[in-house]
Amino acid sequence: MRHGADLDSLDGKQEQQRFNCWHCGSELVWGGDHDLDDYTQDYDIVSNFQCMNCETFVEVYHKCQ
Ligand SMILES: [Zn+2]
Numbered sequence: 001m002r003h004g005a006d007l008d009s010l011d012g013k014q015e016q017q018r019f020n021c022w023h024c025g026s027e028l029v030w031g032g033d034h035d036l037d038d039y040t041q042d043y044d045i046v047s048n049f050q051c052m053n054c055e056t057f058v059e060v061y062h063k064c065q
Helices: 002-017
Strands: 028-035 043-051 057-063
Touching: none
Parallel strands: none
Antiparallel strands: 028 043, 043 057
């Protein structure tokens, strides 16, 4: 029972952080999240990702709920 719960949380984490580079297809590395409360009312969090292969930089904006 406990083992199954651990697997579920691990799967969710991988799904959330797994992005491939738009340009070269390498896996992007998560760089951090930033709170956008003072910046915009449409989005509350921006996550940064960087490609270690071609140095592409990606920002993912999370829509306010
Ligand atoms: Zn790349």
